Amino acid sequence: MSARPAAGGGRWVDVAPERLTRWLENFAARHGPWTAAGLLLTAEDGATAELSPPPGAPEAKDLDELRREAGEPRRIGLLLARKGAVAVGVAAGTKLVVSKVDTHYVQGRTAAGGWSQQRFARRRDNQAKAAAADGAGIAARLLLPEVRTLSALVTGGDHTAVDTILATPNLQPLGTLRSDRFLEVPEPRRTVLEDAIAQARAIRILVRDPT
Numbered sequence: 314m315s316a317r318p319a320a321g322g323g324r325w326v327d328v329a330p331e332r333l334t335r336w337l338e339n340f341a342a343r344h345g346p347w348t349a350a351g352l353l354l355t356a357e358d359g360a361t362a363e364l365s366p367p368p369g370a371p372e373a374k375d376l377d378e379l380r381r382e383a384g385e386p387r388r389i390g391l392l393l394a395r396k397g398a399v400a401v402g403v404a405a406g407t408k409l410v411v412s413k414v415d416t417h418y419v420q421g422r423t424a425a426g427g428w429s430q431q432r433f434a435r436r437r438d439n440q441a442k443a444a445a446a447d448g449a450g451i452a453a454r455l456l457l458p459e460v461r462t463l464s465a466l467v468t469g470g471d472h473t474a475v476d477t478i479l480a481t482p483n484l485q486p487l488g489t490l491r492s493d494r495f496l497e498v499p500e501p502r503r504t505v506l507e508d509a510i511a512q513a514r515a516i517r518i519l520v521r522d523p524t
Contacts, residue, residue, distance in 0.1 A: 317497075319519055327515035330367070330383040336518075344523070349376050359523035367514045368492035369464025379516070389513050390456045390466040390490065392448075393501040394474035399448035400501030401455045403463070404510045411459070413451050414503050445474065449481040460486045467513040469496025 316326045328336045337354075341347055345357025351374060352364040366373055369387045373379035386406035393400040402412035456466070466487050468475045472495065479488050496512050498505050 316520075323519055323521035326518045326520055327512060328518060329511060329515055330380075333380060333383070333516055340520075351375060352379060356523075361519075361521045363519045365517045365519075367516060368467050368494050383514075383516050387464040387514070388459065388462050389510075390459065390463045390487065391506060391509055391513060392452055392456070392466060392468045392475060392478065392487075393470045393496065393498055393506060393509060394445075394448055394468075394478055395470035395498070395500050396474065398470075398501045399451060399474075399478070400503070400506040400509075401448075401451045402506050403455065403459050404513065407510060407514070409507055409510060411455055412503065412506055413455055414501060414506065415447055415451055445477040446481075448474075448478045449484060452478060452484055452487065453481075456487055457484070460490065463490055465492045465513075466490040467492050467494055467496065467509070469498045469509060469512075470501060 316324050319325050326336075337347075340354070340356065340360075340362055343356075344360040347354040347356040347362070349355075354362040354364070354376075356362075364376070364379060366379060367383055367387075369389055370382045370385070373382055389404045391400070391402045391404060398414070398416045400412070400414045402409050404410065456463070468479075468491060475495075478484070479491065494513070494517070496509050498509060498512075
């Protein structure tokens with residue numbers, strides 16, 4: 314389980330479906346008994362928790378339906394990209410069943426000016442384009458054959474890098490599966506891809522403490 318600040322106040326908490334019951338018990342222990350209006354819980358002390366289904370899970374009208382649907386095993390596509398690194402995979406439930414990680418050298422920024430900086434910028438841009446093209450190729454090979462079996466595509470890393478890859482015309486079918494959930498991950502590696510599965514299948518909860 315992880316927590317991070319939410320824009321506008323409160324904090325986001327990711328909870329594995331199998332740990333939801335325990336989390337709800339702890340929420341009641343901290344804030345008092347709660348009542349539910351759909352997926353919005355309001356505790357005795359005024360704290361609230363708004364639950365969202367994992368990517369690929371059907372929208373749930375109440376907590377019982379969320380419990381039932383969130384824990385169902387699903388096939389989810391994963392696309393993580395940052396600078397010159399990309400990791401692509403397919404998760405079936407909690408297991409990574411298909412994966413590929415690739416890295417490209419992309420130069421960092423420089424403080425130099427003039428003609429040298431322009432040449433450097435062009436070289437860096439070409440390197441980034443080559444990395445994105447290779448990332449798109451990997452996504453096409455691994456994910457396009459799985460499109461009909463995937464419940465969702467979960468992305469993460471750097472927004473620009475991911476958007477550039479998915480802008481490739483033949484990857485349009487993946488764009489229609491893309492979840493709103495974007496994972497904050499370090500430079501993609503095999504272990505990062507494996508860890509991303511937990512984030513991709515978690516129930517996301519917006520917790521606001523009493524004012």
